[in-house]
Amino acid sequence: MNGVFTxxxxxxxxxxxxxxxxxxxxxxxxAFRIDTGSVFGFLGGVPHALNEIEKNVxxxxxxxxxxxxxxxxxxxxxAGAVMQxxxxxxxxxxxxxxxxxxxxxxxxxxxxxSAGSFLLITVSAFICSSVTTYxxxxxxxxxxxxxxxxxxxxxxxxxVFSLVGLVLIHANDAQLRDLTxxxxxxxxxxxxxxxxxxxxxxxxxxxxLMCRWRALNALLLGEREAHHLGFEVKKTRxxxxxxxxxxxxxxxxxxxxxxxxxxxxPHLVRMWLGADHRWVLPASALSGALALxxxxxxxxxxxxxxxxxxxxxxxxxxxxxxxxxxxxxxxR
Numbered sequence: 001m002n003g004v005f006t007x008x009x010x011x012x013x014x015x016x017x018x019x020x021x022x023x024x025x026x027x028x029x030x031a032f033r034i035d036t037g038s039v040f041g042f043l044g045g046v047p048h049a050l051n052e053i054e055k056n057v058x059x060x061x062x063x064x065x066x067x068x069x070x071x072x073x074x075x076x077x078x079a080g081a082v083m084q085x086x087x088x089x090x091x092x093x094x095x096x097x098x099x100x101x102x103x104x105x106x107x108x109x110x111x112x113x114s115a116g117s118f119l120l121i122t123v124s125a126f127i128c129s130s131v132t133t134y135x136x137x138x139x140x141x142x143x144x145x146x147x148x149x150x151x152x153x154x155x156x157x158x159x160v161f162s163l164v165g166l167v168l169i170h171a172n173d174a175q176l177r178d179l180t181x182x183x184x185x186x187x188x189x190x191x192x193x194x195x196x197x198x199x200x201x202x203x204x205x206x207x208x209l210m211c212r213w214r215a216l217n218a219l220l221l222g223e224r225e226a227h228h229l230g231f232e233v234k235k236t237r238x239x240x241x242x243x244x245x246x247x248x249x250x251x252x253x254x255x256x257x258x259x260x261x262x263x264x265x266p267h268l269v270r271m272w273l274g275a276d277h278r279w280v281l282p283a284s285a286l287s288g289a290l291a292l293x294x295x296x297x298x299x300x301x302x303x304x305x306x307x308x309x310x311x312x313x314x315x316x317x318x319x320x321x322x323x324x325x326x327x328x329x330x331x332r
Contacts, residue, residue: 008279015286026297027062031305068190069296070289077288079244080262085216093263098156102132103252112171122250129249185258185311205247213277260318
């Protein structure tokens with residue numbers, strides 16, 4: 001038992017170190033490269049180690065963007081792990097069960113049909129994501145098989161994205177252009193004001209979800225077993241779905257659709273550290289943050305000075321992994 005405990009601590013430590021290395025690399029590298037020695041010199045107390053341009057790039061662009069990637073990746077990783085426990089399905093993730101689509105609908109509607117303030121977009125995204133996820137959950141319960149959840153998610157995504165298309169009819173040319181790139185996923189909207197509003201919310205919801213690890217372990221055993229362990233299954237499940245929606249909905253309003261992080265990372269974590277959510281949740285947060293930080297870094301440097309939408313990169317990796325899960329039978 002002590003050996004397992006130590007190995008899990010070691011796993012979390014490895015993920016933390018890798019995240020730190022990736023964050024430093026993402027801060028330094030890009031279309032405008034900042035010398036590593038200059039950065040550490042500035043942090044070490046040498047005021048003129050960085051010139052004004054380097055300071056502006058570092059503190060106004062790179063740091064907010066990397067921090068948003070860390071928080072967003074952690075949120076998506078934890079959300080995916082929770083959704084997979086709620087649905088007892090390794091293929092469940094925010095994008096597959098309609099949560100991301102619902103958040104997109106709420107955000108797009110708020111942007112196109114109103115003044116589009118950050119608060120209004122966030123609230124709209126949260127409400128729509130909660131409703132679509134809960135409807136998917138109800139439809140998925142009709143069929144006891146894995147295919148029932150997948151088909152329910154496909155149906156909800158089709159309906160919701162059709163509604164997004166109807167809303168976009170009312171958008172002007174500038175809004176259409178911005179929303180097209182937004183829908184592919186990006187961290188380019190990062191700034192200190194937005195981080196000050198969004199990150200405290202995500203931190204609270206992530207910590208609350210991590211504190212519910214016992215309930216998630218019980219749900220994995222089945223509804224009857226969870227009930228015998230003293231959990232009110234329907235109430236617990238509804239609370240967890242709302243918490244996930246409150247985490248991912250506002251995030252999607254800022255970053256757009258970033259798929260597969262919530263599917264791939266929790267699954268890899270379970271293969272590595274086991275199914276105990278006491279360890280799965282923090283490891284999913286660290287691995288999700290690592291994956292999104294690396295994806296954003298590569299998105300900025302692969303075709304520099306242009307930039308790839310980060311959602312395209314995560315889908316290029318996550319899509320084949322999803323197919324591999326189906327072929328290997330991990331979805332049973």
